[in-house]
Amino acid sequence: MSRIFLSRAHVTEVEERLVLEALRSGWVAPLGPMVDRFESEIADRVGVRHALALSSGTAALHLALLAEGAGPGKVVVLPSMTFAATANAVLYTGAEPVFVDSSAGDANVDVDLLVSAVDTLLAEGRDIACVLAVDLFGRCLDYSRLLPELEIRGVPLVEDAAEALGASHAGEAAGSFGHSAALSFNGNKIMTTSGGGMLLSDDVELINHARYLSTQARQPVPWYEHTEMGFNYRMSNILAALGVGQLSRLDDMIRRRRQHRERYAAELADLPGVRLLGGGLPEDASNDNCWLTCLVIDGVGTSADAVVAELGKHEIEARHLWKPMHLQPLYSSARAFLTGASETLFAHGVTLPSGSELSNTDIDRVISALTGILKGRVEAA
Known part of the structure; x- marks a missing residue:
């Protein structure tokens, strides 16, 4: 009896042709024309201005949190029911994660409880870097209720849409909510690049700085010079070719x-x-x-x-x-x-x-x- 798997990668000749094209182009190392194409096509699909292809959704979350100033002495409020990568990205920055329970109906965060948690933390004088929202199992949470409450309180939103590419809320695509958003293309996701992720935002300065950090924060000089810590977070051209094919399907x-x-x-x-x-x-x-x-x-x-x-x-x-x-x-x-x-x-x-x-x-x-x-x-x- 053959085994039935939960959510395997679904790859066809479309992806095979594009990966072979990338191999034959000579762009085998990280970056290349397929990366540029993949970023552009994902941004168009989601309806945001800018996209940055990365090695994982976790990398995208990490860079998004850094952009919000998450670090020691700061708090990030996020759902308790999520994959560990969401919370681990908070730890990477040195910020303190504060967890909020779920709605029984769809397991997404309980919006009323989240707002109450934010109010409690603000009343205590805590410095909230952002709320890190998660769209669980492919379903957006109720941003129509959450976003106005956060805007009143001056708390930014980062959207973890790792599981939700192709979903929407109130006519807006998952990945388009908040100051920035993260997608995942892990092997079991709705579409895959084997491993990989994407950081999305309308803020060009945020994306440009994240791009700089994701390539080891190399300074634009003729030698390798670094004035701050960077990360090896960029996606390879071959994996991006796989993503272009998957996105078309x-x-x-x-x-x-x-x-x-x-x-x-x-x-x-x-x-x-x-x-x-x-x-x-x-x-x-x-x-x-x-x-x-x-x-x-x-x-x-x-x-x-x-x-x-x-x-x-x-x-x-x-x-x-x-x-x-x-x-x-x-x-x-x-x-x-x-x-x-x-x-x-x-x-x-x-x-x-x-x-x-x-x-x-x-x-x-x-x-x-x-x-x-x-x-x-x-x-x-």
Whole structure:
């Protein structure tokens, strides 16, 4: 029995042709015409003025935070439910991460609680470098509510859109919110450059300084001279060629993932105690890139651990939702504003195979196995 994976890279002859073109051009080392093209096409897609191709989404977050002045003595407010890279980028700068709990509906940050946390920190005289927002599992958070509140308080926003390229909110694309935004092109994302990321902004000075820092902060003189610490963060021309090909197919890959989401929604709708995170019907997912379809299983006499393990026995890869940062040993002493929502989602949330390369037969197999597991739990309860 072949294994069904969660979200594998989906590469075709389109990408192969462009990578071969890059190889034959002689631009094998970092930078080159494919990097320039990829930056331009991503900026056009998202609707921002400038883009900087980097070695990872984490690098993009790090440079974005540095641009906001994050460092020792500063605070960065961010969701607790996120991948560790979001929080780790804060540590890179020496700033203090302060975590905020989730909304139970879609696992994105609880906007009201975040605003309350900002007010509390400001009342205490804390220096907030920025709010670092995260668009989880391919769904933008409610920026229509959040941005006006931050603007009133004079707190800048950085958007971690690593999981959300192709998603939108109120007609605006993920990656276009805030002073700057980060994308990820890791191997399991909606599109990939194997490894890589992008920093986006309308602020040309921010992008220019980030570009300088990302190339080891080399001074513009005929020899290698450095007046401040830089980083080796630039994307290679070959990986950018892969990205150009993937971007040309992005809408088709999103469409396929949305079809999987609709199948899951239709087939699992009658199971008691089961819901799709953030909704699941077509009208609910219209602004979502459907990167990963996630279930919340509650009141069925089981847990995420059990379901992930049982699906594994069927050679189906499933995973938990992100383990909240305030539960991680590395961040156990960090300050957090909590309601318990993210802990509940972690205990009962499961991500299902969602890749655009999956066939209808693959999705049938996942649904059959999952239905059998959950119905068996209900009957045993």
